[in-house]
Amino acid sequence: MTTAAPAAVALGARLDRLPVSAFHRRLVLALAGMILFEWVETYSFAFVAPALRTHWDLSLSGIAAIAGVASFGAFAGGILGGRLADRAGRRRTMLVFVSVYCAATLLCVLAQNPWQLMAARFVTHFGAQGMAVVAIVVLTEFVPAAHRGRLQTYKVVIGSLGIPVAGWAGYLLVPQGDWGWRAVFALGLFGGVFAWLIRRWVPESPRWLAARGEYARADAIVTAIERQCGARAPEAGSAPAAAGPADGPVLAPPNVRDLLDGAHRRTFLVVSAMWTAGLLTYSAFQTWTPTLLAENGLELDDTLLMSAVLATASPLGALLSAPLIDRWDRRVTQFALGILSALALILFSLVRAPAAVLVLGCLVNVLFQMTMPFLQVYSAEVFPTRIRALGSGTANALSRVANLAAPALIAALYAGLGYTAVFLALACLAVVAGGIAVTLGPRTTGLSLEIATHQEHPTRD
Numbered sequence: 001m002t003t004a005a006p007a008a009v010a011l012g013a014r015l016d017r018l019p020v021s022a023f024h025r026r027l028v029l030a031l032a033g034m035i036l037f038e039w040v041e042t043y044s045f046a047f048v049a050p051a052l053r054t055h056w057d058l059s060l061s062g063i064a065a066i067a068g069v070a071s072f073g074a075f076a077g078g079i080l081g082g083r084l085a086d087r088a089g090r091r092r093t094m095l096v097f098v099s100v101y102c103a104a105t106l107l108c109v110l111a112q113n114p115w116q117l118m119a120a121r122f123v124t125h126f127g128a129q130g131m132a133v134v135a136i137v138v139l140t141e142f143v144p145a146a147h148r149g150r151l152q153t154y155k156v157v158i159g160s161l162g163i164p165v166a167g168w169a170g171y172l173l174v175p176q177g178d179w180g181w182r183a184v185f186a187l188g189l190f191g192g193v194f195a196w197l198i199r200r201w202v203p204e205s206p207r208w209l210a211a212r213g214e215y216a217r218a219d220a221i222v223t224a225i226e227r228q229c230g231a232r233a234p235e236a237g238s239a240p241a242a243a244g245p246a247d248g249p250v251l252a253p254p255n256v257r258d259l260l261d262g263a264h265r266r267t268f269l270v271v272s273a274m275w276t277a278g279l280l281t282y283s284a285f286q287t288w289t290p291t292l293l294a295e296n297g298l299e300l301d302d303t304l305l306m307s308a309v310l311a312t313a314s315p316l317g318a319l320l321s322a323p324l325i326d327r328w329d330r331r332v333t334q335f336a337l338g339i340l341s342a343l344a345l346i347l348f349s350l351v352r353a354p355a356a357v358l359v360l361g362c363l364v365n366v367l368f369q370m371t372m373p374f375l376q377v378y379s380a381e382v383f384p385t386r387i388r389a390l391g392s393g394t395a396n397a398l399s400r401v402a403n404l405a406a407p408a409l410i411a412a413l414y415a416g417l418g419y420t421a422v423f424l425a426l427a428c429l430a431v432v433a434g435g436i437a438v439t440l441g442p443r444t445t446g447l448s449l450e451i452a453t454h455q456e457h458p459t460r461d
Contacts (some may be wrong), residue, residue: 019144072401105189
């Protein structure tokens, strides 16, 4: 099994021993702010879909087609974003994909028919997903091991504010006229502001540079971060990170085939299954709940109001996970959250009174958002630096393949078996998503990335 070069290990140790400082807080703010408006745009479709049905006389299958094509765009963006980030650099790849995302968001605003919107949503999700998978990796590679989960959670907390922003924008703007849904889509353009902050505040990942043999450049970046954190850098000549390529070979560029070789196959399959089950459950609930509530007798205004209130609970869930994510083994905590999510979904499927739907829907959203930081940080921790973005991004992207068929499957399930069956199916997926890591995945909590990604035999210990 390939092991990390001594210089790369030394660089990782220097990053892990740093105190959390203004540098880390700026990093979280820049990445999270960009994710916030990406989530506004991504989740806005759930809140404008009922209005689009009326505006363009769309059927449920038409809504499903737009949602499915968007998932295919996310699939392509996740794979290409991860591949480019491991080949060309984390920072550069993020900036390219956020530019694509902003341009496509403008096309969503200007769409004149369902076909134009479908094409624009494809490109929007392509850019947004490519940017998002790299953002997860960037934060994972900079943050000290003891605080990795907590700071990743804070990113999710800020980013998840995009869900209630989209919800309340849908409630306030969509009923105002045919321009309302366009105004909701337009909010995603503000993500460009945080792309500018990334250009200013986020350097290239030293771990990525070290994996390419660029130790001197990586050492200079780590030294600059140490100064910002008030930590003393190693004395000149004593740090292996400053040495040349002799410390370790410059590894070959990553390839998707690397994910299926003997060293990484199990990890890749575990993370892919986690993303597929977890994201399918989460996105199906977020995307379909407003439409299914409307189909079951709620007026459009009432549906949008209730959906906005449900979305408002989302950031609370991510915030509640902050004290848990670094406290215990992430795999065990994630499994417990999967069971609780399943129970909440079962109860949600059985009630019809608006007050009960509201309370249980908020609980489901809170629990879903509690699991998202676990899924994001774990999927980046388990791959070595050379293929971290490719592995995490491809696993995430494969979950979008399931989402391609999911809208049509949810529509068919609703048509054939009814409202309750949809949420019972999602409950089963929630248990599967929570149980995969605890039974099959390696332990990563509190471990250096250089150690966590080179375990010979993943165990539950």
